Amino acid sequence: MRPLTIDELKKLFEKLSKYIGKNVEHLLKNPSEAHAFRLQKDRVYYVSESLIKASQSLPSETILSLGTCFGKFTKSKNFKLHITALDVISKYALYKVWVKPSSEMQFLYGNNVPKSGLGRMTDEVPQYGGVVVLSMNDVPLGFGVAAQSTGQCKELEPTGNVVLHQGDVGEYLRTEDDIY
Amino acid sequence: MPLKATEIAPDSYNGTKNTEVLEDVRFDLYNLAAFNDFAQRSDDVGDSSSSDVPVDGMNAALETFLLNKATEGTSQLIGALWTLETKPSDVGPLALLPTPHGDVEVSVPNNALTLLPRAKPAPKPKEPTKWELFRKEKGIENRKRGRKEWDEATGEWKVRYGMGSAANEAGEWPIMEAVQGNDFADPWQAKKDERKEKVEKNQVQKTRNMERQGLVQKGSAKKLEKQFEEDRKKIKLTAPPLPSGLPVDMKSTKGSEVKTRAARGLDSTKKALAATRLSTASMGKFDQVRKGEDKVRKKRSGEEIRNRRKELQSANQGGAKGEADRGLKVLNSVLLGSEKKEKMRRTGKMHKGETGHDFDYDDGLGGGSFKKRKGRAGAGKLKKVTKKNIK
Numbered sequence: 001m002r003p004l005t006i007d008e009l010k011k012l013f014e015k016l017s018k019y020i021g022k023n024v025e026h027l028l029k030n031p032s033e034a035h036a037f038r039l040q041k042d043r044v045y046y047v048s049e050s051l052i053k054a055s056q057s058l059p060s061e062t063i064l065s066l067g068t069c070f071g072k073f074t075k076s077k078n079f080k081l082h083i084t085a086l087d088v089i090s091k092y093a094l095y096k097v098w099v100k101p102s103s104e105m106q107f108l109y110g111n112n113v114p115k116s117g118l119g120r121m122t123d124e125v126p127q128y129g130g131v132v133v134l135s136m137n138d139v140p141l142g143f144g145v146a147a148q149s150t151g152q153c154k155e156l157e158p159t160g161n162v163v164l165h166q167g168d169v170g171e172y173l174r175t176e177d178d179i180y
Numbered sequence: 181m182p183l184k185a186t187e188i189a190p191d192s193y194n195g196t197k198n199t200e201v202l203e204d205v206r207f208d209l210y211n212l213a214a215f216n217d218f219a220q221r222s223d224d225v226g227d228s229s230s231s232d233v234p235v236d237g238m239n240a241a242l243e244t245f246l247l248n249k250a251t252e253g254t255s256q257l258i259g260a261l262w263t264l265e266t267k268p269s270d271v272g273p274l275a276l277l278p279t280p281h282g283d284v285e286v287s288v289p290n291n292a293l294t295l296l297p298r299a300k301p302a303p304k305p306k307e308p309t310k311w312e313l314f315r316k317e318k319g320i321e322n323r324k325r326g327r328k329e330w331d332e333a334t335g336e337w338k339v340r341y342g343m344g345s346a347a348n349e350a351g352e353w354p355i356m357e358a359v360q361g362n363d364f365a366d367p368w369q370a371k372k373d374e375r376k377e378k379v380e381k382n383q384v385q386k387t388r389n390m391e392r393q394g395l396v397q398k399g400s401a402k403k404l405e406k407q408f409e410e411d412r413k414k415i416k417l418t419a420p421p422l423p424s425g426l427p428v429d430m431k432s433t434k435g436s437e438v439k440t441r442a443a444r445g446l447d448s449t450k451k452a453l454a455a456t457r458l459s460t461a462s463m464g465k466f467d468q469v470r471k472g473e474d475k476v477r478k479k480r481s482g483e484e485i486r487n488r489r490k491e492l493q494s495a496n497q498g499g500a501k502g503e504a505d506r507g508l509k510v511l512n513s514v515l516l517g518s519e520k521k522e523k524m525r526r527t528g529k530m531h532k533g534e535t536g537h538d539f540d541y542d543d544g545l546g547g548g549s550f551k552k553r554k555g556r557a558g559a560g561k562l563k564k565v566t567k568k569n570i571k
Contacts, residue, residue, distance in 0.1 A: 010510055013514040
C-alpha cells in the first residue's frame with residue numbers, strides 16, 4: 001500500500017473530474033475526516049486517515065481491500081473507474097440522467113440507455129461528458145458517458161443511445177469476484 | 181639562634197651512612213629504567229604480621245621497604261642521567277640517551293639494553309604468485325634482459341617495447357586476410373579486441389594472485405572477471421558490426437551544442453525504428469523482438485526508481501494535510517491544464533491530438549514546419565511606408 005505518484009494522481013483526477021468536475025476538491029478536503037488515496041495491487045482506494053493509520057501495521061501483501069475502492073490502473077496504466085465509487089460520484093455528480101422504470105433493468109444488465117428509456121436529463125451535458133444514471137426515484141444505478149450533448153438528444157430518434165454504459169449496480173452480482 | 185639544615189635532616193648530610201646501604205643498580209638508560217638485582221631477605225620484603233599490601237598465599241609485602249628500594253633506584257637513575265652528555269636547547273639542557281644502535285657514547289658503567297618483545301606479530305612470508313610457483317617447480321631462472329634490442333632492419337639499437345621500439349615504429353601494416361563468412365567484421369577492431377581481452381585476462385590473474393596473498397577481498401577476481409564478461413556482452417549487443425553501406429551518424433558541432441546532421445546512420449535508424457514500433461495497437465508490447473534489438477518499454481532506471489521513492493516519501497511527510505495539499509496542486513493542474521503540458525506538446529514530448537499517438541517524430545533530419553518568412557513580413561511589423569514619410 002502506498003500513496004499515488006503525481007502521474008497516477010493526474011490520471012485519477014482526470015477521470016474523476018469528468019464526472020464531478022471541481023468537486024474532487026471535496027474528496028481531498030473531507031469535512032468529516034481527512035481522507036487520502038492509496039494504491040494497493042493496482043487498485044485505488046479512498047481511505048480515511050484513521051483507517052490508514054490502522055492498516056500501517058499490516059504487511060502490504062496481506063491487505064485485500066480497504067476503504068472505498070475507486071477503480072484500478074490497467075496494465076497499460078490507464079485508470080478505470082469501478083462501480084464501487086458510485087456512492088461518492090453520485091453525491092457530487094455534475095451531470096445526471098434519470099431512467100424510466102421500463103428501461104431500468106436494461107441498463108442494469110449492462111446495456112446503454114436509449115432515448116426511449118430517458119426520463120429526465122441535466123441541461124447542458126456536453127458530448128462525451130461523464131454522467132451518473134439514476135432511477136426516477138433518485139436511486140443511483142450507475143454511470144456512463146453522454147453519447148450526445150443535451151441539445152442533440154432532443155433531435156435523436158428513440159432507439160439512439162443517450163448514455164453509453166460504463167458501470168452499473170448490476171456488476172455487484174455479475175462481476176462479484178473482481179470488483180473490490 | 182639560626183637553625184641549621186644539618187640539625188633538621190642529619191641523614192642527608194651524613195654521606196657515609198648512605199653509601200654503605202646503597203646497592204648498585206643495573207641501568208637501561210634507553211628505556212629509562214633501573215633494575216636492582218641484589219638478593220633481598222624475605223623477612224625484609226614480606227611480613228606475615230603486617231598487612232600493608234596483602235597477597236594471597238604469601239607474606240604481606242612491606243610497602244615501606246619496597247618504596248625505599250624504589251627511591252634508591254630512582255635516585256641512582258637520575259644521578260646516572262646527569263652524567264650523560266647534554267645538548268643545549270630552548271628548554272634547557274637535554275641529555276643524549278643511548279640508542280639501541282650504539283651510536284651515542286655512554287660513560288655509565290653498568291648500562292645494558294633490555295630486549296623487549298615486539299608489539300605486533302611478525303609479518304607472514306609473502307605468498308608466491310602462481311608464476312613464481314611454476315618457476316620454482318620447473319626450475320626456471322630469472323634472467324635479466326637488456327632494455328635495448330638490436331634491430332636488424334635499421335641497424336640500430338632500439339628499445340625492446342613501448343615508444344620508440346621496433347614493433348611500435350613499424351606502423352600498421354595492411355591486414356590482407358579477410359575472414360570468410362563475416363564480411364562486415366573489422367580486422368583492426370578484432371585485433372584491438374584481442375589485445376583488450378589479453379589485458380583484461382592479465383588483470384584478473386593479477387587480482388587472483390593478490391587474493392591469494394590476502395591483499396584484496398576473496399572473490400574480487402571472480403567479480404572482476406564477471407564484470408569484464410558482462411561488458412563484452414553489452415558491447416556485442418549494442419554495437420553489431422556496421423554494414424559497410426550504412427552511413428555513420430554525422431555530428432556537427434555548431435556552437436557548444438552537438439546536433440545530428442543530415443545523414444541518417446545507425447543511431448538515428450534505430451531511433452526511427454523505435455518510433456515506428458510504438459504504432460501498433462498494443463504500442464509494440466507484443467511484437468517480436470529481434471536479437472540485439474532494444475525492448476520497446478525500457479525497464480525503469482535506477483534514477484527513475486529513486487525519484488519515485490523520493491516523491492512518495494514527500495507524499496508521506498506532510499501527514500494528511502500535506503497529502504491533501506499535494507492532491508489539490510495536482511487537481512489544479514488537471515483542471516486548468518498546466519503550462520508545462522503546453523510546452524511539452526510544442527516540443528514534441530507529448531501527444532497533440534486526442535489519441536495519445538499523435539506525435540511529431542523528430543528524425544533528426546531537420547526541416548520542421550517552421551519557415552522563416554522572407555520579405556517585409558519576415559522582418560516584423562514595420563511602419564507603413566507612404567509617400568509622406570519616405571525619405
